[in-house]
Amino acid sequence: MDKSKVSIIFPVKNEGSNVKNTLTSLFATDTKIEYEVIIVDDASEDRCCDFLEHSHFKNKVNLIRTEGVGPSVARNIGAENAKFDYLLFCDAHLAFQPFWIDKLLTTLRLDMTDVVCPAIASMDDPKIVGYGQTLNSSLRIQWHKKKPGLFHTAIIPGGCFLIKRDVFFNVGGFETGFKTWGHEDVELSIKLWLFGYRCSCEPAVTIKHLFRKSHPYKVDYDGVYYNLLRMAYLHFNQDRIKKTKDLIIHRSPKKIENLVHKDGVEQRRRKYLQNRSFNDEWYFKHFNIHF
Numbered sequence: 001m002d003k004s005k006v007s008i009i010f011p012v013k014n015e016g017s018n019v020k021n022t023l024t025s026l027f028a029t030d031t032k033i034e035y036e037v038i039i040v041d042d043a044s045e046d047r048c049c050d051f052l053e054h055s056h057f058k059n060k061v062n063l064i065r066t067e068g069v070g071p072s073v074a075r076n077i078g079a080e081n082a083k084f085d086y087l088l089f090c091d092a093h094l095a096f097q098p099f100w101i102d103k104l105l106t107t108l109r110l111d112m113t114d115v116v117c118p119a120i121a122s123m124d125d126p127k128i129v130g131y132g133q134t135l136n137s138s139l140r141i142q143w144h145k146k147k148p149g150l151f152h153t154a155i156i157p158g159g160c161f162l163i164k165r166d167v168f169f170n171v172g173g174f175e176t177g178f179k180t181w182g183h184e185d186v187e188l189s190i191k192l193w194l195f196g197y198r199c200s201c202e203p204a205v206t207i208k209h210l211f212r213k214s215h216p217y218k219v220d221y222d223g224v225y226y227n228l229l230r231m232a233y234l235h236f237n238q239d240r241i242k243k244t245k246d247l248i249i250h251r252s253p254k255k256i257e258n259l260v261h262k263d264g265v266e267q268r269r270r271k272y273l274q275n276r277s278f279n280d281e282w283y284f285k286h287f288n289i290h291f
Contacts, residue, residue, distance in 0.1 A: 004105055006035040006162070007082030010092045011074040013041075014216035015048045018093040023057055030098040033105060037061045039092070040078045043068040046216070071158075072174035072184040079168060087168055091159040093210035095123060103205045104162045107150055114197040117153070117161040118205035119146070126208060132201030133157055135186070137290045138247060139228070146203050153201045154193070154287040158185030159209050171195050177230055177263055180223030181215065187231040193286075194235060196277030221250045229256050233265045234272060236280045243291060 008026070012019055019039070026037070039061055041049040052063050064081060066074055079087050086105060100118060107116045122128040130143030132153025144153060175187045192199055225248050232244035245253045284291055 004033065004086060004109055005084035006033055006086045006088050006101055006105065007084045008035050008037050008088045008090060009075060009078035009082065010037070010039045010090050011042060011071050011078065012039055012044060012049060012092045014044045014046045015092045016046055016216070018210065019048050020051055022092050022094050023061070025095045027060065029096040029100065031101045033101045035101065036083060038064065038078045038081055040064045040066055040074040042066045042070070042074040070179045071181050072178040073176055076173045076176065079173060082165070085165045086162060087165055088162045089158065089160070091209065094160060095208040097206060100205050100207060104202055107200065107202055108162060108164055112150055113200035114167045115156055115161055115163045115192060115199045116202050117156045118207050119201065119203050120157055120159060120209045121206050123208040123210045129206065131203050134287055135289050135291065139244070139291060144201065150200050150202050153199055154289065155186055155189040156199045160207050167197055175230070177265070177268070178227045180227070181219050182224035182227040183231050184227070187234070190235050190283060191272070193283055194276040194278050194280070225251050225256050226259060230260045230265055233260055234269050240280060240291065
């Protein structure tokens with residue numbers, strides 16, 4: 001019998017009723033895998049997690065409250081508090097299908113991949129489904145169409161993916177320099193590939209995701225552009241860093257660049273260069289990304 005166990009980590013920020021709906025779906029979904037649930041409530045202002053203190057979910061969930069650390073660090077805190085060898089990162093606005101955990105876990109247990117995501121369907125229109133992601137010439141996300149069987153994907157969507165615990169910590173987890181939302185799943189995916197790990201999509205598993213028209217928390221150009229340029233300085237060659245700066249059109253590229261350098265990106269970059277197996281040229285050619 002498989003004794004693998006999974007830690008499911010939900011970062012939460014002003015999710016309203018979504019947290020309760022997601023947990024209801026999770027606990028009602030069949031699985032043979034033992035798991036724990038960790039919710040990291042990152043300074044929600046709508047009290048969306050207060051119900052956990054007075055409901056039947058209380059003894060099923062480890063609730064951690066943080067003070068506005070941002071989605072990357074919130075996920076890392078969840079991972080640091082996890083007890084099991086597999087980490088399953090999920091948005092707090094999902095619905096699940098029977099044995100979805102079991103099927104995803106099989107791909108890692110059989111060493112078919114190191115990180116795996118399911119197909120992700122729209123909760124509002126389940127016929128709309130994406131199968132992992134790649135990047136276009138402006139470093140914007142593009143969803144894959146369905147392919148037969150497990151396949152490699154350039155980008156693992158942050159909304160739902162399973163990763164081996166040792167792999168996650170070997171690459172340093174999510175980028176701790178990202179203080180706000182933006183590019184955290186892209187940066188992690190690129191880092192995983194450059195370090196020699198495999199990211200894949202399992203099209204036989206589909207979860208439903210609530211795609212919102214706006215964020216229930218502040219998202220601005222400053223934070224998004226900062227994360228974008230920090231990602232470039234961490235992993236790209238000088239030509240691609242310059243191309244990335246050219247993508248900054250609503251803010252001063254020089255100002256953003258100064259902030260990135262002030263926060264010590266060069267030291268982190270040198271560490272990554274020493275430990276990675278491939279360079280960014282390999283990554284972009286391997287996935288036929290024209291950037």
